[in-house]
Amino acid sequence: MLPDGPTHGLVLAAPLLLLSVGLVPAAWANAWPGLMARLCGAAAWLAFVSALLAAVAYPFEGTYAWIFYRVELPGGLGALTLGTYVNSVTVIMLMLVAFIGAIVTRYAYNYLDGDPNRGRFNKWLALTLAAILTLIVSGNLLMFALAWIATSLCLHQLLMFYPERPAAVLAAHKKFVASRVGDLSLLVAVALIGLTLHTLQFDELFRILAAMEGPVPIALEIAALLIVIAAVLKSAQFPFHGWLLQVMEAPTPVSALLHAGIVNAGAFLVIRMSPVMSHSQLAMGVLAVIGLFTLALASLVMLTQTNIKVSLAWSTTAQMGFMLLECGLGLYSLAMLHLVAHSLYKAHAFLASGSGVDAFRAPVLPHASPGVGPVQLLPALAGGGLIVLAVGAAFGVTAGHQPAHLAAGTVVVIAVTQLLLQMAGVMRGEDFLRRGLALSAVVAVAYFTLHALFDAALQGSVLPVQDADGPFQVWLAQAFVGVFLVLLVFQQVLKQAPAFLGDGIYMHLYNGLYIDVYITRLIERIWPGPLPAPGTPPAPFAPVTSPGA
Structure with missing residues (x-):
C-alpha cells in the first residue's frame, strides 16, 4: 500500500478526532458529563485504531511529507505550513501516545464518575491528547513549536483541576513557569534555524543537514543548545525537577498521562531534531551531563522514599535523565526503545498504584531471605x-x-x-x-x-x-x-x-537535598504565583518531616 496517500490521512485523523471533542464548550460538557466521557473515550480509541492502521500502511522505510496549507514568513524564515511528516519515529510515537490516551480516558471514565466538573475534565483531556498527537505528526518546525506550547497550556488546565488545593496550585505554577522558559527557548531555536537554513520543513532540514560537512554555523550551535534547554525543562531535569514531584494533587489519570506521555516530549524533541543536534558536540555533551547528574541524584533519592507515588515521580525523573543521556550519547534508537518501555510501564504503575498499596498492606507470611x-x-x-x-x-x-x-x-x-x-x-x-x-x-x-x-x-x-x-x-x-x-x-x-548513610544524610536525600526549596523561592520572587483563596492554608515548599512522620 502506498504510504503517501492513506497514511497521511490516518495520522491526521488521530488528533482531529480528539480535537472535535475538545472543542465542546465547558458548560455543555458539564451539562452532559456522561455523554462527554463516552465521546472522549470513543475518540481516543478511534485515534488509536487510526494510529494502528497508519502503522500497517507505512512500510517503515523512507519519509513522507504532505502539506495542505502554507503561509510564507518574512525575513527568509521559510514558511509556516500545516501538514504531516511521517517516518518511523512518527508512527511509533503515534501508536504509543494514542494507546496510552485510550487507556487513560477509560480509567478516567470511572475515576471521575460523580465529579461535578467531570465534563470539563474530559474536554481538557481530549484537547491535551489532540495537542500531543499534533506535535507528533507535525511536518513543520513552527507548527511543532505551536503544538508544543498548546500541549503545555492544555495540561495546565488539568493540573489546576482542583484549584482549591494550594499544593496543586503551587506545583502547576512552577510547571507553568518552567514551560514558558522552555517555550521561549524553542521558539528562538526555530527562528535561528529558519534564518540559517531558510526552511522549517522537517524533510528539507534533514536533507540539508545530512549533506552538511564540517563545522555548522554558530546560529545552529546556539539553536542546538536552546533545544537542550527546552528538552531539559519539559522532562523535569535538574535543577527544575521539583514540579514533577508535586503534581500528585491532580487526578490520577493526569499523573499517568503526564509521567507516561508528556514528559517524554523532551526526548522526542531531541530525537526529532537529531539533524541539528548530531552536528553539535557541545549541545550533546551538555544534554548528556545534565541527564547523567539527574539520573544519579534521582536514583539516590528514590532509595529513601516511602510514598509510592513520590517514589514513582522520582523514578520518572531518573528515567528521563537516562533517556536524555542516551540521546546525548547519540543512541537515538536505544532512547526510543527506552521511551516506549518506560511509557507503558509508568502508565500501568500510576493507574495501578492504589492496588499496589493494598497488596503491600495485605498480611503475608514472613519470608526469610x-x-x-x-x-x-x-x-x-x-x-x-x-x-x-x-x-x-x-x-x-x-x-x-x-x-x-x-x-x-x-x-x-x-x-x-x-x-x-x-x-x-x-x-x-x-x-x-x-x-x-x-x-x-x-x-x-x-x-x-x-x-x-x-x-x-x-x-x-x-x-x-x-x-x-x-x-x-x-x-x-x-x-x-x-x-x-x-x-x-x-x-x-x-x-x-x-x-x-546516617540520619542527617538520609534526611537530606529524603528531601531531595532541598534543591526544590531554593528553586521554588526563586520562582516566587521572580514570577509570583496566583494568590490562594481567603482562608486557604499556605502550601509547603517541600517536605521537611522525617520519613516516619
Whole structure:
C-alpha cells in the first residue's frame, strides 16, 4: 500500500478526532458529563485504531511529507505550513501516545464518575491528547513549536483541576513557569534555524543537514543548545525537577498521562531534531551531563522514599535523565526503545498504584531471605558480564563498536547483575544456576533483539552523531558506566546496612537535598504565583518531616 496517500490521512485523523471533542464548550460538557466521557473515550480509541492502521500502511522505510496549507514568513524564515511528516519515529510515537490516551480516558471514565466538573475534565483531556498527537505528526518546525506550547497550556488546565488545593496550585505554577522558559527557548531555536537554513520543513532540514560537512554555523550551535534547554525543562531535569514531584494533587489519570506521555516530549524533541543536534558536540555533551547528574541524584533519592507515588515521580525523573543521556550519547534508537518501555510501564504503575498499596498492606507470611553480601557482588557482576558478552556477540555487538554502545551494554550487564543478586537471595545450588542464569540470558536476548529492531526501524529517520568516537564521547561513556557501577554498589550496601548513610544524610536525600526549596523561592520572587483563596492554608515548599512522620 502506498504510504503517501492513506497514511497521511490516518495520522491526521488521530488528533482531529480528539480535537472535535475538545472543542465542546465547558458548560455543555458539564451539562452532559456522561455523554462527554463516552465521546472522549470513543475518540481516543478511534485515534488509536487510526494510529494502528497508519502503522500497517507505512512500510517503515523512507519519509513522507504532505502539506495542505502554507503561509510564507518574512525575513527568509521559510514558511509556516500545516501538514504531516511521517517516518518511523512518527508512527511509533503515534501508536504509543494514542494507546496510552485510550487507556487513560477509560480509567478516567470511572475515576471521575460523580465529579461535578467531570465534563470539563474530559474536554481538557481530549484537547491535551489532540495537542500531543499534533506535535507528533507535525511536518513543520513552527507548527511543532505551536503544538508544543498548546500541549503545555492544555495540561495546565488539568493540573489546576482542583484549584482549591494550594499544593496543586503551587506545583502547576512552577510547571507553568518552567514551560514558558522552555517555550521561549524553542521558539528562538526555530527562528535561528529558519534564518540559517531558510526552511522549517522537517524533510528539507534533514536533507540539508545530512549533506552538511564540517563545522555548522554558530546560529545552529546556539539553536542546538536552546533545544537542550527546552528538552531539559519539559522532562523535569535538574535543577527544575521539583514540579514533577508535586503534581500528585491532580487526578490520577493526569499523573499517568503526564509521567507516561508528556514528559517524554523532551526526548522526542531531541530525537526529532537529531539533524541539528548530531552536528553539535557541545549541545550533546551538555544534554548528556545534565541527564547523567539527574539520573544519579534521582536514583539516590528514590532509595529513601516511602510514598509510592513520590517514589514513582522520582523514578520518572531518573528515567528521563537516562533517556536524555542516551540521546546525548547519540543512541537515538536505544532512547526510543527506552521511551516506549518506560511509557507503558509508568502508565500501568500510576493507574495501578492504589492496588499496589493494598497488596503491600495485605498480611503475608514472613519470608526469610539469606541476604546478599558484598562478597557475592563481584561473581554476580562477572557472571552478568559473561552472559551479556555472549549474547551480544551472537547479535554482532563487539568491542570494536563505538564507546556509547559499549556503555549501553555495560548497563545491561549491571541490570542482569541485579537480577542475579536478587535470585541468589532466594535460590541456591542447581536451582539458581538453572533458573537464574536462564532468566538472565532471556533478559539479555530480549534487550539485544528489541534494540536491533528499533535500530533497523529508525534507519533514515534520525541523523547519526558526526563524531561518535571522539574523546568527549569516550569520556561520557566512561562516566556513564562509572555512575551505574557506583549506584549498584551503593544500593547493595544500603540493603545490608540501612544506617550506612546516617540520619542527617538520609534526611537530606529524603528531601531531595532541598534543591526544590531554593528553586521554588526563586520562582516566587521572580514570577509570583496566583494568590490562594481567603482562608486557604499556605502550601509547603517541600517536605521537611522525617520519613516516619
